[in-house]
Amino acid sequence: MRDTLYVINPNSSQAVTAGIDAAMEPLRRAGGPRIECVTLADGPPGVQTQQDVDRAALSVLRFAQEHQDKAAGFVTACFSDPGLHMLRELPGVLSLGISECGALTAMTLGQRFGVVAILQGSIGRHWRTWGAMGITQRVAGEVAIGRGVTELTDREATLSAMIAAGKRLRDEHGANVLVMGCAGMAAYRAPLQDATGLPVVEPTQAAASMALGRIQLDW
Amino acid sequence: MRDTLYVINPNSSQAVTAGIDAAMEPLRRAGGPRIECVTLADGPPGVQTQQDVDRAALSVLRFAQEHQDKAAGFVTACFSDPGLHMLRELPGVLSLGISECGALTAMTLGQRFGVVAILQGSIGRHWRTWGAMGITQRVAGEVAIGRGVTELTDREATLSAMIAAGKRLRDEHGANVLVMGCAGMAAYRAPLQDATGLPVVEPTQAAASMALGRIQLDW
Amino acid sequence: MRDTLYVINPNSSQAVTAGIDAAMEPLRRAGGPRIECVTLADGPPGVQTQQDVDRAALSVLRFAQEHQDKAAGFVTACFSDPGLHMLRELPGVLSLGISECGALTAMTLGQRFGVVAILQGSIGRHWRTWGAMGITQRVAGEVAIGRGVTELTDREATLSAMIAAGKRLRDEHGANVLVMGCAGMAAYRAPLQDATGLPVVEPTQAAASMALGRIQLDW
Amino acid sequence: MRDTLYVINPNSSQAVTAGIDAAMEPLRRAGGPRIECVTLADGPPGVQTQQDVDRAALSVLRFAQEHQDKAAGFVTACFSDPGLHMLRELPGVLSLGISECGALTAMTLGQRFGVVAILQGSIGRHWRTWGAMGITQRVAGEVAIGRGVTELTDREATLSAMIAAGKRLRDEHGANVLVMGCAGMAAYRAPLQDATGLPVVEPTQAAASMALGRIQLDW
Amino acid sequence: MRDTLYVINPNSSQAVTAGIDAAMEPLRRAGGPRIECVTLADGPPGVQTQQDVDRAALSVLRFAQEHQDKAAGFVTACFSDPGLHMLRELPGVLSLGISECGALTAMTLGQRFGVVAILQGSIGRHWRTWGAMGITQRVAGEVAIGRGVTELTDREATLSAMIAAGKRLRDEHGANVLVMGCAGMAAYRAPLQDATGLPVVEPTQAAASMALGRIQLDW
Amino acid sequence: MRDTLYVINPNSSQAVTAGIDAAMEPLRRAGGPRIECVTLADGPPGVQTQQDVDRAALSVLRFAQEHQDKAAGFVTACFSDPGLHMLRELPGVLSLGISECGALTAMTLGQRFGVVAILQGSIGRHWRTWGAMGITQRVAGEVAIGRGVTELTDREATLSAMIAAGKRLRDEHGANVLVMGCAGMAAYRAPLQDATGLPVVEPTQAAASMALGRIQLDW
Incomplete structure (x- = not known):
């Protein structure tokens, strides 16, 4: 029976998965599909390089193939x-995908979105994605907070870096909506929104909420 | 209490609203927001010209202002x-909006979408929308079925014209996903999909399903 | 007899219309079409929000319909x-339209134009226009002077804010031509040009001058 | 005294210049700048190759330098x-320039313009121009009539080829406005318009009419 | 010693590698880097689906890591x-990469390139690549010959399908240069060029020739 | 016998040609085409204005026509x-061309390239080139060092201005690869790369290395 939406965290960090799981709470409902957030044990601790991405891709595929018969959808x-x-x-x-749906959702909340990226080195890869999606015209820019995965545990410093990046995107790049360029940071969404005065898209929630609607439609 | 998603048919045709209402059925659920499809009595019989659009805009606004306190959202x-x-x-x-969400949804189902338009004269207006959305790179093209609003009641001829347009979009324009360029034609989605072998987006369903997710997130 | 070019100020400010009227002076000529600048009494004091724009649209249409038999053209x-x-x-x-013709004219005076906008909140709407026109590649950026309509009467402060915005567009955004993002500010054109060293397009003059040529051609 | 608008035909064909001159008639007026159409004796018989274009460029410059003190403008x-x-x-x-102004004018008459080109080999060069202008999104396509300069004297065959090209641009490429990709064919504008049902831009008239307005503004 | 350019055929077909190897002949020279064409034994027989591509990616990486100390470069x-x-x-x-260099090379041979693709299902993926490269404006279109990998051994039928596709790209899509959308078909380049009258880019040769120059520069 | 690659310096500065010649050294090889760097005596001292460019074009053509029978290629x-x-x-x-090949090469080294331009006044012209090439999406921006041709002889000040421009392109414009917007500055490539941490493309080397490969292929 295909009744589960799998939200796949392709890195091996249980803490990230827990953050994602909490963010799914408002999307769970009695009759709805189950939303199951999973950690891929064989994933890297953090997906940072292209090699991380492309290796994770096959883990994600393997998981999906193994759970296909129970899956209503994958994020x-x-x-x-x-x-x-x-x-x-x-x-x-x-x-x-969450970058995909984060961007598409931002396109309904503002005209030019800015991305709060984690690492400088990922920004080129993101631009390839926006190019492949054909939406670069809507991208105001990206600013990285420049903190490695292990440094993200210092929540105060992380939030403060995100707010600085968000303000720079707003004031220098002309963004009027922000996308958080990372899964599992849903807890920062509200304070980032408050501090910048711009709507902020948490991409995993964006993707899961779109997935639930599509599952209902059976598209 | 803001618990209703209003799906606003801005033309005065009850038949169109009835078609939309039927299309909402899979999206309704026990605990979920009510989905109410409304006809704007003061709208034009069909929205065809720019004047129709801009006049309808104010009717839509008036309706929204009057129902704002009960609205969880508007489509x-x-x-x-x-x-x-x-x-x-x-x-x-x-x-x-349905053209907005129809396009954004198509962008997750194929790389280049074709639009089955109703009237030739609307295509220029649609291109302005795709331009304003910054997504023209994803548009394979538009083909109109060239049938006026009153002629749409001949369902067999309408479907057959839609299939012809869909095949032309696929074969000459290179579309690998289709968007129906009209509200209230949900009944044609499945046969159009079968006949062309391409995924077909019914835009009102696309928009309503996205709206439901966003209402849950309270974004 | 269709011999008048109507330049329609859709807000209710006579002062703005007077400024526009003065700006039309170099374009008036003996045998040419009359240029009549009109204030729409039922317009908002200033067009700032999307609702202002869309409400004004119908006033503009009503005026045009009523004066169609005397009109050689409308701006x-x-x-x-x-x-x-x-x-x-x-x-x-x-x-x-003036934003349309302001942009098209700027495209003959420089490679990347910057827009001196009035309000931050309008910039997203302008980008939708540049997108619909398919010319975003030519837009260096927009900077708002951030002064409400009532504050524009302080001419010295307004000019000084425009110059600051123009210099920022030149130095940070790489604009090599400027467009004034507002009707009825023709008096600031020369000083803004002098202060920035860039050609400056006053959009109402740009539109009216193009209209006069088109009227001669009867296109 | 700078009171002449020079319309420079860079090829050596007097017949072309005569055609241009006739097309200027509606734009001439008592108090206005003189409009003088000139043939560059040292130009090629027809500008067809890139070498023709780049050689003609220097002839055009030389003419302009020699007439600069009498020039209100050049086309x-x-x-x-x-x-x-x-x-x-x-x-x-x-x-x-006429291709420049032909395109900019077309952008006010329809959403996607088609170009009726003379020679297949020029189309790549035109696309470079549309790219440099940043307006490719507005170009529906180009179709060449494939007739050399000497063959253009057969007016009936030429018009008929233009109409065929225009219809192909309309029906296959989705153009809703046409631009004639050649100077001095103003006589075909009306019949091409009638035959295709689309507005047609004659580019020399488009450029000259814009120039006259700009001369009045002294921009 | 890093003195070998590895040209990696990620599918397991020795025949394809042999074709590539023959195509490298004109690029080999006495003092130059060795050019070694390799077959990845663990690759799929043909790379057709996204899964084929993403699985092949890791085989390619593994090969590169193992040969990194001898590699001057990889294609x-x-x-x-x-x-x-x-x-x-x-x-x-x-x-x-060969699609990358095939496209970049085509951009120096014509203004709009057409791609002779093998399978219809790959075209969407190609468009994502052109989008990520930011060059969609230069793509006239893609036409697939619609022959599976095993059917490519019938050389006469394959060439004839490629010529038909090339002519369609030239005549319907306006391509003035062609790119062969497949490795190892260098033998068809000359006849395709002769039959269509357009320059044809064989992408593996394009990539290897660029790589040799870059190796000399040590960039 | 067509065995020479001519690298044409269209200005009359022997010093620039000498710099180019030195930069060609790594590309010369025993069996390869001769690489001959030439100064056009009738060129301007520096190519700065559009008039310089268009005049130089004809000198370049004349040289090419005169040396065509010995030329394997021209840069x-x-x-x-x-x-x-x-x-x-x-x-x-x-x-x-070197701007062409500089850009195409940069597109294989990073996602968004920044151009270190010599003069502010050339940047608009460069953007026309990027537009004509259809690659503006890949351009992060341009920053001029603002030094006239004669001032370039102060090498320390020039390098220091290039480094400042490069850092601004990296930090404010988001460039992750740089292109030197001038021929004959190959000596600055390595220090600019070291100082900015970004790959730097010297465009004459980029063009010559591509040319050598194409000569081998006889394309």
């Missing part, structure tokens, strides 16, 4: 959307 | 999305 | 060009 | 606009 | 360039 | 690529 919960286009080749199952 | 159920950007200025209520 | 003299695409449906009469 | 009356960007470096004189 | 010899962006993270070694 | 060694599209009309000889 790739990493801002590089590892494996997304492979998942789309699986017949009869919906797959959405 | 503008006409492919020219009349009034959408005005509705977005209303504080604390979500508004989504 | 929508507000940087959001309310009603422009409706006016274009009127048979046998030319209609041009 | 480069060849669809490759030879020398346009050099003329723009001359201080205090306006210069406009 | 990914499959039109989906599997692993290219991972290879670029390897320090001190050049990596180029 | 236009000025960042405005004077005459490039004329040279391409010469049958049977390859022609590449």
Whole structure:
């Protein structure tokens, strides 16, 4: 029975998965599909390089193949959307990516979105994604907070860096909506929104909420 | 209490509203927001010209202002999305448009979407929308079925014209996903999909399903 | 007899209309069409929100319909060009918009134009226009002077804010031509040009001058 | 005294210049600048190759330098606009090109313009121009009539080829406005318009009419 | 000693590698880097799906890591360039992709290139690549010959399908240069060029020739 | 016998040609084509204005025509690529431009390139080139060092200005690869790379290395 939406955290960090799981809470409902957030034990601690992304892609695929018969849909919960286009080749199952849906959602909340990225080195890869999606015209810019995965545990410093990046995107790049360029940071959404005065898209929630609607439609 | 998603048909045709209402059925659920499809009595019989669109915009706004206190969200159920950007200025209520959401949804189902338009004269207006959305790179093309609103009641001829347009979009324009350029034609989605072998987006369902997710998130 | 070019100020400010009227002086000539600048009494004091724009659109249309038999052409003299695409449906009469013609003219004076906007909140709407026009590649950026309509009467402070915005567009955004993002500020054109060293387009003059040529050609 | 608008035919064909001159008739007026159409004796019989264009550029520049003190403005009356960007470096004189102004004018008459080109081999060069202008999104396509310069004297065959090209642009490429990709074919404008049902832009008239307005403004 | 340019055929077909190897002949020279064409035994028989591409990517990476100390550079010899962006993270070694270099080379031979694709299902993926490269404006279109990998051994039928596709790209899509959307078909380049009258880019040769120059520069 | 690659410095500065010649050293090889760097005695001292470019174009053409029978290829060694599209009309000889190849090469080294320009006034012209090439999406921006040709002899000040421009492109414009917007500055490549930490493309080397490969292929 295909009744589960799998939100796949392709890194091996349980803490990230826990953050994602908490962010799914408002989307869970009695009759709805189950939303199950999973950690891929064989993933890297953090997806940072292209090699991380492309290796994670096959782990994501393997997970999807193994759970296909129970899956109503899959969300790739990493801002590089590892494996997304492979998942789309699986017949009869919906797959959405968080950078994809984060961007598409931002496009309904403002005219030019800015991305609060984690690492400088990922920004070029993100631009390839915006180019492949054909939406670069809507991207105001990206600013990295420049903190490695392990440094993200210092929440106060992380939030403060995100707010600085958000303000720079607003004031220098002309963004009027922000996208958080990372899964599992939903807890920062409200304070970032308050501090910048701009709507902020948390991409995993954006993707999961779109997935639920599509599952209902059976598209 | 803000618990209703209003799907606003800005033309005065009850039949169109009935078609939309039927299309909402899979999206209704026990605990979820009510989905109410409304006909604007003061709208034109069909929204065809720019004047129709811009006049309808104010009717849509008036309806929204009057129902704002009960609204969890609004969907503008006409492919020219009349009034959408005005509705977005209303504080604390979500508004989504069907051409907008039809396109964004198509962008997750294929790389280049084709639009089955109703009238040749609307295509220029649609291109302005795709340009304003910054997504023209994803548009394979538009083909009109060239049937006036009153002629749409001949369902067999309409479907057959839609299939011809869909095949032309696929074979000459290179579309690998289709968007129906009209509200209230949900009944044609499945046969159009079968006949062309391409995924088909019914835009009112696309918009309503996105709206429901956003209402849950309270974004 | 269709011998008048109507330049329609869609807000209710006579002072703005007077400024526009003065700006038309170099374009008036003996044998040419009359240029009549009109204030729409039912317009808002200033067109600032999308609702202002869309409401003004219908006032503009009503005026045009009432004066169609005397009109050689219409210019929508507000940087959001309310009603422009409706006016274009009127048979046998030319209609041009000032943001449209301001941009097209700037494209002959420099490679990347910067817009001195009035309010931050309008910039997203302008980008939708540049997108619909398919010319975003030519837009260096927009900077708002951030002064409300009532504050524009302080001319010295307004000019000084425009110059600051113009220099920022030149130095940070790489603009090599400027467009004034507002009707009725023709008096600031020369000093803004002198202070920035860049050509400056006053959009109402740009639109009216193009309209006069088109009227001669009867296109 | 700078009171003449020079419309420069950079090829050596007097017949072409005569056609241009006739097309200027509606734009001439008592108090206005003189409009003088000139043939460059040292130009090629027809501007067809890039070498023709770049050689013509220097002839155009030389003419402009020699007539600068009498010039209110220059129009480069060849669809490759030879020398346009050099003329723009001359201080205090306006210069406009016909492909440039033909395109900008078309952008006010329809959403996607088609170009009726003369020779297949020029189309790549035109696309470079549309790219440099940043307006490719507005170009529906180009279709060449495939007739050499000497063959253009057969007017019936030429018109018939233009109509065929125009219909192909309308029906296959989705153009809703046409631009004639050649100077001096103004006589075909009306019949091409009638035959295709689309507005048709004659680019030399478009450029000259814009130039006259700009001369009045002294921009 | 890093003196070998590895041209990696990521599918397991020795025949394809042999074709590539023959195509490298004109690029080999006495003092130059060795050019070694390799077959990845663990690759799929043909790279057709996204899963094929993403699986091949890791095989390509593994090969590159194992041969890194002898490599002057790598060319990914499959039109989906599997692993290219991972290879670029390897320090001190050049990596180029054939679809990438095929397109970049075509951009110096014509204004709008057409791609003769093998399978219809790959075209969407190619468009994502052109989008990520930011060059969609230069793509006239793609036409697939619609022959599976095993059917490519019938050389006469394959060439005839390629010529038909090339002519369609030239006549319907306006291409003035062609790119062969597949590695190892160098033998068809000359006849395709002769039959269509357009320059034809064989992408593996394009990539290898660029790689040799870059190796000389040590970039 | 066509065995020489001519690298044409279209200005009359022998010092620039000497710099180019030194930069060609790593590309010369025993069996390879001769690489001959030439100064055009009739060129301007520096190519700065559009008039310089367009005049130089004809000198470049004349040189090419005179040396065509010995030429394996031509490189236009000025960042405005004077005459490039004329040279391409010469049958049977390859022609590449340095701004063209500098940009194409940068597109394989990073996602968004920044250009270190010499003069502010050239930047608009460069943007026309990027537009004509259809690659503006890949351009992060341009920053001029603002030094005239004669001031370039102060090498320390020039390098220091280039480094400042490069850092601004990296930090404010988001460039992750740089292109030197001038021929004959190869000596600065390594220090600019070291100081900014970004890969730097010297465009004459980029063009010559591509040309050598194409000569081998006889394309």
